Amino acid sequence: MFESPIREPLILGRKTYRQITKDLVGPILGPASWKWYLTTGFTAAVMFAGFAAIAYTMWVGIGTWGLNKTVGWAFDITNFVFWIGIGHAGTLISAILLLFRQRWRMAINRAAEAMTIFAVICAGLFPIIHMGRPWLAFWFLPLPNTHGSLWVNYNSPLLWDVFAISTYFTISLLFWYTGLIPDIAMVRDRAKPGSFARWAYGILSFGWTGTAKQWQRFEAVSLVLAGLSTPLVLSVHSIVSFDFATSILPGWHTTIFPPYFVAGAIFSGFGMVLTLMIITREVLNLKDYITLEHIDAMAKVTLATGMMVGFAYATEFFIAWYSGSYWERYIFLNRAFGPYWWSYWAMVSCNLFIPQVFWFKKLRRSPWFVFVISIFVNIGMWFERFVIIVTSLHRDFLASSWRMYAPTWVEVTILVGSFGLFLTLYLLFARYLPVIAAAETKSILKTSGDQYAGLSWEAYQAKKREGTFSPVLQPAMNPEPSNNS
Secondary structure (H helix, E strand, C coil): CCCCCCCCCCECCCCCHHHHHHHHCHHHHCCCCHHHHHHHHHHHHHHHHHHHHHHHHHHHCHHHCCCCCCCCCCHHHHHHHHHHHHCHHHHHHHHHHHHCCCHHHHHCHHHHHHHHHHHHHHHHHHHHHHCCCHHHHHHHCCCCCCCCCCCCCCCCHHHHHHHHHHHHHHHHHHHHHHHHHHHHHHHHHHCCCCCHHHHHHHHHCCCCCCCHHHHHHHHHHHHHHHHHHHHHHHHHHHHHHHHHHCCCCCCCCCCCHHHHHHHHHHHHHHHHHHHHHHHHHHHCCCCCCCCHHHHHHHHHHHHHHHHHHHHHHHHHHHHHHHHCCHHHHHHHHHHHHCCCHHHHHHHHHHHHHHHHHHHCHHHHCCHHHHHHHHHHHHHHHHHHHHHHHHHHHCCCCCHHHCCCCCCCHHHHHHHHHHHHHHHHHHHHHHHHCCCCCHHHHHHCHHHHECCCCCCCHHHHHHHHHHCCCCCCCCCCCCCCCCCCC
8 A cells, every 4th residue: 555655644653453443432431530520510610600691681681681772683693603603614524525535534523523513502592592582482493383374484594594504403413423323333342241331332323333234324324414514514604694695784785795604614613623623632642643734734724714704804895995885885994993993903813814824834733833823713703703793783874873882791601601511512522422533544544544654754754854755656664464453
């Protein structure tokens, strides 16, 4: 088996199949550390604080928020769009990169898919709360009823959100769980006979035994779900953008919103993937599986999508000038130089200027530097949604209606609580399920493992330093027997 020595291996440490199983599946059946209990306890406390703020909002009313007669959408919808965007990287990594046969996705797709599901759960909270009467949320569904002519409004983009996001969640959940089945079976087989873990993982594995027929069906289902998920990457956030673009409000009424929102969603999603995967890499000691090559590839995607977002920012200003509309021009000047100027320039700095450091390979391959940049990306993308919503609303056509918006402690607590919910779900996932797809990682061992490459990575680096490297394919150096298990 040959591999170009120019491309770095994706699995380090000269792993065998048995070592991969032990590294990725073994810790699940061992006792959790006190650090995991402490961290999960803290995030759960933050989550329950958010739930308490939601309960307080339902009991007292939306008046507990900082909304006014001019700014009717603010923190709540900002958080909704932010969390939907976070979930896009998982589908991109799972579906599109699978169809393009990108091997580097295999170390991060499982966690990214889980993040998609958890982010959509967080996002789903906010429209329900914002209804004011969340117990009537079922009215969004086109169900037969006894209320006479009461029916959903199919012309409303808010209803399109319901269908798009519920479909997105369903397909993402199926994709994630389908990929988990072989790994759950590995956990089942390693569990102590007669134990609760063996019984529970036995049920969750659906009787998987790893026969050729099962693998054939697994591959077929994965491709079908990838095909279904790919248009969802483009459609879901496009439909979310229609919440704004189908209005006639200056600052919102623009055709660039669908591609702008999709690029921004992938950008913010990869920012969150980098944030969590770098922490996971360090805490779970997965440096042999989440390598610098993976971080480098994700940083490149982040840079590319960040430049797309920056192009959209420039296009918005150009169209506002080219349109000749006084109100459109004023909205964008107000964003940059009005009372909320600080949020606009925080958005531009975090999303456009700071990610430009990823042009330098040395910085892309510094995990903790990339981690810091990913935090700035997350902050910037939250501010983007805040800028789009609040600065377009707080100064409307009548100067007498101009109002400033400031969030209350209830809104801030709900936002922080949503992060608590997201992190708690991720910590539970990392404790009880394999964070990296072990079965898929094994499938690329013989082509992307460091001991099976055309040259071992260490030998290539040594030859490159000596100046004696010749880019001629050479047989694998010190390959291990092919029957490792």
